[in-house]
Amino acid sequence: MKQLLYITVVAIIAGCSASKKVADKYESEGYKLVWADEFNKKGAADTTNWGYEQGFVRNEEHQWYQPENAVCKDGQLVIEAKREQKPNPRYTEGSKDWRRNRPNIEYTSSCLLTRGKHDWQYGRFEMRGRISIKDGIWPAWWTLGVSKPWPANGEIDIMEYYNGKLLANIACLAPNRKAEWFSNTFSIDSIGGEKWASQYHTWRMDWTEEYIALYVDDTELNKVPLEKLYNKDDSKYNPFRQPHYMLLNMAIGGQNGGDPTKTSFPQLFEVDYVRVYQKK
Numbered sequence: 001m002k003q004l005l006y007i008t009v010v011a012i013i014a015g016c017s018a019s020k021k022v023a024d025k026y027e028s029e030g031y032k033l034v035w036a037d038e039f040n041k042k043g044a045a046d047t048t049n050w051g052y053e054q055g056f057v058r059n060e061e062h063q064w065y066q067p068e069n070a071v072c073k074d075g076q077l078v079i080e081a082k083r084e085q086k087p088n089p090r091y092t093e094g095s096k097d098w099r100r101n102r103p104n105i106e107y108t109s110s111c112l113l114t115r116g117k118h119d120w121q122y123g124r125f126e127m128r129g130r131i132s133i134k135d136g137i138w139p140a141w142w143t144l145g146v147s148k149p150w151p152a153n154g155e156i157d158i159m160e161y162y163n164g165k166l167l168a169n170i171a172c173l174a175p176n177r178k179a180e181w182f183s184n185t186f187s188i189d190s191i192g193g194e195k196w197a198s199q200y201h202t203w204r205m206d207w208t209e210e211y212i213a214l215y216v217d218d219t220e221l222n223k224v225p226l227e228k229l230y231n232k233d234d235s236k237y238n239p240f241r242q243p244h245y246m247l248l249n250m251a252i253g254g255q256n257g258g259d260p261t262k263t264s265f266p267q268l269f270e271v272d273y274v275r276v277y278q279k280k
Helices: 002-023 193-197
Strands: 031-037 063-065 070-073 076-087 104-109 111-113 123-130 137-145 155-162 165-173 179-187 201-207 211-216 219-225 244-252 267-279
Touching: 002 031, 031 123, 063 244, 076 244, 104 244, 123 137, 123 155, 137 267, 155 201, 155 211, 165 211, 165 219, 179 219, 244 267
Parallel strands: 063 104
Antiparallel strands: 031 267, 070 076, 076 104, 076 267, 111 244, 123 201, 123 267, 137 155, 137 244, 155 165, 165 179, 201 211, 211 219
16 A cells, blocks of 8 residues: 555656646747647547537538547547548538538547637747648648638647648738738758658747747747738738637548548547747
8 A cells, every 4th residue: 555655646747747848848938828728638629728610511522520539548548540431421412512422431540729718919839739631631730820811810830741742831812812821841851751651750930029940859840920810901900919719620532631531540630738928
């Protein structure tokens, strides 16, 4: 009994020490941890942090989003893309809507988002994870502004991969009412290909009143002054001077994702943690 009590106390002390280390990680730069999900549970993700998109959602992607493809296990969130066929419950014969004119669902995956639960304006955002770079797979960690329709609400793609490219993107409204992209793209082969993708990496965004800077493993991928990131309409509204919520998802195919037909499934997007720090 004494030995069991000793082990329990040691575990509690170790856990507290680890939590303090996470909280104090960027203290020397003036940051304080304000929100995090370490995914240290089993089963579904914490519903106080995350909701889910449902069905066919955007970009004519192949996957049907559903909550059951995301699970917490072994201290991480695992988003699983599957090839599975079942009837599309929203199918309408003759419909011109791509979401409704598909009689069957061919693939499933998950998209988790903090919309309506948590949002932030400015700070240091950090995610450690491992992504799949197989054909047709499109993982992303990104944010959207809480006000105005896309793209006037602003989009930040802190991590996005598809078709052999790792991307770091920021978008607002262009003069033609479409998206204006401030994007840097990197060939996955140039940074290590499958060997690189087999490892865990840390993506980060530093979002201040002056700029947005995006990183992977402390290497800067993109940096844009906020003064450039305003909507090019009469409003001149800057969607990056408002709170944003975050999304974690793995899409399949669609307008950008490529062809998944020769890819074996399931494919995984594994997230060790997501953290948000802000200046004190």
